[in-house]
Amino acid sequence: MDERKxxxxxxxxxxxxxYLMRETAIAGFGGLExxxxxxxxxxxxxxxxPGMVIGRKGSKIKxxxxxxxxxxxxxxxTIEVKESPNPYLNAQIMAQKLAMALERGWHFRRAGxxxxxxxxxxxxxxxxxxxxxxxxxxxxxxxxxMEGTIKYNGKPVELVRIGYATAKTKPxxxxxxxxxxxxxxxxxxxxxIISPEESNKEEKVSEEIKEEVNENAEGTQSEADxxxxxxxxxxxxx
Numbered sequence: 001m002d003e004r005k006x007x008x009x010x011x012x013x014x015x016x017x018x019y020l021m022r023e024t025a026i027a028g029f030g031g032l033e034x035x036x037x038x039x040x041x042x043x044x045x046x047x048x049x050p051g052m053v054i055g056r057k058g059s060k061i062k063x064x065x066x067x068x069x070x071x072x073x074x075x076x077x078t079i080e081v082k083e084s085p086n087p088y089l090n091a092q093i094m095a096q097k098l099a100m101a102l103e104r105g106w107h108f109r110r111a112g113x114x115x116x117x118x119x120x121x122x123x124x125x126x127x128x129x130x131x132x133x134x135x136x137x138x139x140x141x142x143x144x145x146m147e148g149t150i151k152y153n154g155k156p157v158e159l160v161r162i163g164y165a166t167a168k169t170k171p172x173x174x175x176x177x178x179x180x181x182x183x184x185x186x187x188x189x190x191x192x193i194i195s196p197e198e199s200n201k202e203e204k205v206s207e208e209i210k211e212e213v214n215e216n217a218e219g220t221q222s223e224a225d226x227x228x229x230x231x232x233x234x235x236x237x238x
Contacts (some may be wrong), residue, residue: 017104020045023064027052028097032092040076043068048093050081088122091163095178098129099167104172108135112145119180121123133167140172149181155173159185176187 013034020043023028027153028048035042047053061079068074087093094115101111112129119127126148134140151157160179167174 001182004030005057012013012072015168016068016074019067019072024053025096026134027219028082028084028087028093030087031092040144041074043074043077045079046084046090047081048084048087048090050114052085053081055104058102086122088118089180089182090123091161091162093177094119094164094180095165095176098131098178099165099174099176100175101132102136102167103169108143108174112143115178116145116147118228120176123183124180128178128179130177131174132177134169134171135174138171151181151187156187156192159187180193 015194016034017032020032024045024047027050030046032045032046035044045053051059053064055063061081065077065079068077068079084090084093098111098115101115102108108131110130114131115125125145128150129145130142131145132140132142135143151160153211160181164182165176167176
């Protein structure tokens with residue numbers, strides 16, 4: 001019974017994500033986070049243009065909240081909208097932009113190289129774009145565009161941001177997958193070599209800190225000894 005409940009909740013969450021992605025596609029859907037609190041369900045939307053999600057006097061966001069509560073059974077939902085700090089480093093936003101470019105008639109190579117260049121200019125360590133479908137003929141195929149570093153297995157895979165979108169064209173559906181290695185990702189094979197000058201400076205700073213700590217400790221100890229001596233004198237006088 002518990003397994004059925006978990007499966008039902010996950011399916012409902014996926015349907016809710018697809019609905020919000022579809023409704024906020026114009027605003028640049030960049031991600032979704034669902035948090036359960038004692039007061040209700042908190043939903044955090046990351047978009048490129050928050051004003052288009054909120055609407056005039058909050059009409060759009062109120063409509064989304066009512067829809068989640070009645071159609072998806074979310075208890076007391078609260079939607080918070082935050083702006084994406086850098087849309088070019090958000091894999092989902094870039095995947096949607098690329099899909100929209102393909103729908104407008106851009107050639108897949110031109111759109112892929114342009115998107116890859118924008119991502120790398122934003123400071124990403126690496127990026128990979130996979131476009132699959134009927135690109136030039138009746139036969140479906142896959143094209144990949146890659147630059148920089150992308151991890152495929154191991155612990156560093158968790159650092160890769162992945163976005164997926166679909167483009168509806170006349171030949172058929174084209175799938176777009178964007179993978180981005182963010183600039184702040186710390187990889188295990190990265191080693192920082194410290195020069196002798198910097199190491200000497202760090203040693204001097206650490207020695208100065210140790211001396212200050214020892215002086216403060218000696219000062220507190222002497223004050224404590226003085227307090228003990230004064231207490232003994234008062235006892236002897238009594």
